[in-house]
Amino acid sequence: xxxxxxxxxxxxxxxxxxxxxxxxxxxxxxxxxxxxxxxxxxxxxxxxxxxxxxxxxxxxxxxxxxxxxxxxxxxxxxxxxxxxxxxxxxxxxxxxxxxxxxxxxxxxxxxxxxxxxxxxxxxxxxxxxxxxxxxx
Numbered sequence: 001x002x003x004x005x006x007x008x009x010x011x012x013x014x015x016x017x018x019x020x021x022x023x024x025x026x027x028x029x030x031x032x033x034x035x036x037x038x039x040x041x042x043x044x045x046x047x048x049x050x051x052x053x054x055x056x057x058x059x060x061x062x063x064x065x066x067x068x069x070x071x072x073x074x075x076x077x078x079x080x081x082x083x084x085x086x087x088x089x090x091x092x093x094x095x096x097x098x099x100x101x102x103x104x105x106x107x108x109x110x111x112x113x114x115x116x117x118x119x120x121x122x123x124x125x126x127x128x129x130x131x132x133x134x135x136x
Contacts (some may be wrong), residue, residue, distance in 0.1 A: 013060075014047065014061060017047055017061045017062075018046075018061065021061065021063065021064050022042050022045070022064070025038065025040070025045075029064070031064075031066045031069050032048075032063055032065060033065055033069035033072075033073060033106075033109065033110045033114075034066060034069050034110070034113035034114055038065075038066065043067075044066060044067055045064045045066065045067060046064070046067045046070040046071075047061035047063075047064060048063050048070050049061050049062065050062050050063055052077060052102055054077065054081050054098055055098055055102060069109075072109050072112075072113065073105070073109045073110075076105045076108070076109050077101070077105055077106075080101045080105055081101060081102075084097050084098055084101065
């Protein structure tokens with residue numbers, strides 16, 4: 001199972017789901033990551049998959065998040081998930097590792113967003129070896 005997924009943001013289905021989520025937006029709705037009010041500017045909001053596409057490629061966006069929060073989690077996950085398939089050739093092991101990484105990184109980024117820490121950049125986990133150009 002590859003961590004590369006097709007970007008769904010440009011698809012008609014994703015635009016329809018986002019429009020439906022925006023239609024259900026109510027004043028006071030909170031971002032699931034930073035717990036701050038979402039606001040009403042649709043340009044500042046992203047449709048998010050509570051089950052990341054790296055875990056389930058058929059996942060459908062089911063909530064709105066601040067664009068900043070969604071991208072912070074996405075960037076942290078992309079870096080961590082990039083090498084999982086190389087480390088774990090068995091698809092079941094790779095999937096289990098991805099689920100664990102998603103849970104850990106999402107919790108860390110949420111904590112940083114909620115406590116107001118400016119940087120959401122995370123250090124790689126020590127137990128996961130990430131390959132660099134020097135390893136090739």
